[in-house]
Amino acid sequence: MRGRIPSAMTDGAARGAHDEEPQAIPDLPTTAWAVLGMLSHAEELSGYDLKKWADWSLQFFYWSPSFSQIYAELKRLEKHGYATSRTVVSEDGMRGKRMYAITASGREAAAHWVNHSPVEAPVLKHSVMLRAWLGHLAEPDRMREILTQHIDYAEKMRRRAQIDADGADTNPEWAYPSAVLRWCVRHYEAEREFAQDLLSDLDKLARQRTRRKSTKEHKQ
Amino acid sequence: MRGRIPSAMTDGAARGAHDEEPQAIPDLPTTAWAVLGMLSHAEELSGYDLKKWADWSLQFFYWSPSFSQIYAELKRLEKHGYATSRTVVSEDGMRGKRMYAITASGREAAAHWVNHSPVEAPVLKHSVMLRAWLGHLAEPDRMREILTQHIDYAEKMRRRAQIDADGADTNPEWAYPSAVLRWCVRHYEAEREFAQDLLSDLDKLARQRTRRKSTKEHKQ
DNA sequence: CGTTGCATGTAAGGTGTTACATGATTAC
DNA sequence: GTAATCATGTAACACCTTACATGCAACG
Numbered sequence: 001m002r003g004r005i006p007s008a009m010t011d012g013a014a015r016g017a018h019d020e021e022p023q024a025i026p027d028l029p030t031t032a033w034a035v036l037g038m039l040s041h042a043e044e045l046s047g048y049d050l051k052k053w054a055d056w057s058l059q060f061f062y063w064s065p066s067f068s069q070i071y072a073e074l075k076r077l078e079k080h081g082y083a084t085s086r087t088v089v090s091e092d093g094m095r096g097k098r099m100y101a102i103t104a105s106g107r108e109a110a111a112h113w114v115n116h117s118p119v120e121a122p123v124l125k126h127s128v129m130l131r132a133w134l135g136h137l138a139e140p141d142r143m144r145e146i147l148t149q150h151i152d153y154a155e156k157m158r159r160r161a162q163i164d165a166d167g168a169d170t171n172p173e174w175a176y177p178s179a180v181l182r183w184c185v186r187h188y189e190a191e192r193e194f195a196q197d198l199l200s201d202l203d204k205l206a207r208q209r210t211r212r213k214s215t216k217e218h219k220q
Numbered sequence: 221m222r223g224r225i226p227s228a229m230t231d232g233a234a235r236g237a238h239d240e241e242p243q244a245i246p247d248l249p250t251t252a253w254a255v256l257g258m259l260s261h262a263e264e265l266s267g268y269d270l271k272k273w274a275d276w277s278l279q280f281f282y283w284s285p286s287f288s289q290i291y292a293e294l295k296r297l298e299k300h301g302y303a304t305s306r307t308v309v310s311e312d313g314m315r316g317k318r319m320y321a322i323t324a325s326g327r328e329a330a331a332h333w334v335n336h337s338p339v340e341a342p343v344l345k346h347s348v349m350l351r352a353w354l355g356h357l358a359e360p361d362r363m364r365e366i367l368t369q370h371i372d373y374a375e376k377m378r379r380r381a382q383i384d385a386d387g388a389d390t391n392p393e394w395a396y397p398s399a400v401l402r403w404c405v406r407h408y409e410a411e412r413e414f415a416q417d418l419l420s421d422l423d424k425l426a427r428q429r430t431r432r433k434s435t436k437e438h439k440q
Numbered sequence: 441c442g443t444t445g446c447a448t449g450t451a452a453g454g455t456g457t458t459a460c461a462t463g464a465t466t467a468c
Numbered sequence: 469g470t471a472a473t474c475a476t477g478t479a480a481c482a483c484c485t486t487a488c489a490t491g492c493a494a495c496g
Contacts, residue, residue: 034350037353048473048476062346062347063345066456067476068477110354115362119351122344123283124342127342129403130253130257131334132399137257150342179418179422180352190407190414194410197406205399251483286485286486287447289484291448317446
């Protein structure tokens with residue numbers, strides 16, 4: 001374990017000292033706030049750590065940025081004085097690793113974003129539903145396969161979220177993340193259920209079409 | 221079945237003429253296929269029409285591209301021979317308007333995309349949940365307000381989807397879109413419900429914190 | 441006679457991805 | 469010894485948005 005560098009020490013000087021209103025909080029992309037938010041939940045993290053963590057938490061309700069994006073955002077956050085970094089060198093060799101920590105002004109900015117920035121509408125890009133919407137162009141078997149795979153995906157996500165939710169909810173410090181994780185569990189559960197019902201709707205539809213077709217052939 | 225129209229007719233010049241496998245279907249961004257998909261559901265539409273329609277259908281499960289994006293995609297689709305356009309001039313004046321229609325090869329390409337392109341994982345960018353995940357930084361009242369507004373949003377979307385679902389489901393031609401719309405109705409219903417439950421979770425949490433704080437004060 | 445809707449597009453710029461480059465460490 | 473994981477970054481490019489420019493038509 002690591003000896004708790006005073007990150008607050010460095011960033012007091014950054015702003016105008018006795019300024020009452022910090023005001024000029026730039027509107028960074030939501031991704032930047034997401035990364036800063038992850039930092040606000042931890043002591044110190046590397047870019048690599050952040051990516052891994054994003055993959056198993058953020059991922060469920062907000063997408064996980066790529067490595068390069070995370071490194072870029074970290075640079076930007078540091079430029080704004082919202083994060084500090086220090087290079088950690090292992091005792092033997094000279095392999096370096098950059099650990100980031102949120103600063104006091106970063107915490108303030110993140111809080112400001114949460115409390116005062118306009119809330120963007122949730123973005124849903126559901127390519128499975130898009131394909132279902134174009135069902136008239138699809139081969140029924142393929143459509144069924146797509147939906148079946150989506151059901152598996154939703155179930156996998158639900159299970160992962162469930163594991164994380166179970167792991168987190170003992171510690172009261174994680175109350176908010178774990179409440180959100182429970183939301184995620186239910187979300188993916190619903191996702192699975194709705195996809196299952198859509199699947200049987202489409203099966204019914206296919207049967208009707210087959211019946212109608214065979215009736216027609218009969219008439220002929 | 222399959223009248224197997226030589227879509228080659230229109231785009232034969234582009235390809236190697238007597239190529240058996242249509243093969244070279246370029247992987248356009250999903251937005252392009254979404255636009256082409258809308259065209260596949262209609263006779264003829266202008267860019268403006270497409271935007272309006274995207275706002276009340278695609279919007280529910282896939283985001284609605286901006287006007288400029290739609291116009292750009294239409295140009296691209298036409299370049300690939302997937303859509304044709306004609307200029308419509310009103311009899312009196314010379315105000316022009318460009319109407320687009322899907323071609324046979326466009327229909328084929330769209331079908332190919334639905335049936336054979338790898339299905340991207342659904343993208344969810346839920347800024348409300350992100351804020352809740354950062355609840356430790358938020359003012360409780362503001363957090364409550366954000367969730368309440370989200371509940372209203374979800375309810376508004378549910379209602380809109382419901383209206384469209386009711387309108388569509390008579391015509392058997394719209395079976396797939398209307399099945400997806402029913403999915404949307406349930407999705408937004410669940411979204412509202414989960415947000416309501418999260419709201420009361422957080423309220424409970426806040427009450428616990430207040431209690432603990434006052435206990436502490438009592439001890440002092 | 442001004443606002444809203446119809447209608448199309450360009451230009452600039454931000455957001456974010458993939459592919460690539462590099463190299464050490466750990467595990468089998 | 470070679471594969472996977474840790475670890476960081478650059479460069480090129482695709483995607484998509486906003487702001488702007490333009491102009492007619494209809495409604496009040």
